[in-house]
Amino acid sequence: MVLQNTIILQEGVPARLHFTDHRIESRTITEPTTGRPAIRQVLALSVDTMDGRPVSAEFSTMAEKLAGQFEPYLKDKSYRGYDFTITQFGDGFTRSWSVKATPRT
Numbered sequence: 001m002v003l004q005n006t007i008i009l010q011e012g013v014p015a016r017l018h019f020t021d022h023r024i025e026s027r028t029i030t031e032p033t034t035g036r037p038a039i040r041q042v043l044a045l046s047v048d049t050m051d052g053r054p055v056s057a058e059f060s061t062m063a064e065k066l067a068g069q070f071e072p073y074l075k076d077k078s079y080r081g082y083d084f085t086i087t088q089f090g091d092g093f094t095r096s097w098s099v100k101a102t103p104r105t
Helices: 064-074
Strands: 015-030 037-050 053-061 082-089 096-103
Touching: 053 096, 064 082, 064 096
Parallel strands: none
Antiparallel strands: 015 037, 015 082, 037 053, 082 096
16 A cells, blocks of 8 residues: 555454554445445544554544454543554454554553
8 A cells, every 4th residue: 555544454464553542433435235325433543653663544443343342442542552453354244353452662
């Protein structure tokens, strides 16, 4: 990816991310089953480091299951003290994720 403004996970490839901020926002998407516009809530996280390299990017998800794994860190923004290694498995509606939080040194 040329610009790397958005973090896109690759199947089975772990990505180690550090988050600096987050927001929950409404986005208009194209509904995959109907092809029509729909508004969905999205968890968007600002990323400053990916796999040990500095970046200025965003990682976002509409998946409740994945967003729920970050929930304990959101209220007090304690995610700032961790690196998160996220691995994506599967695709479409069968997609799942492994998320591991590692304290920053």
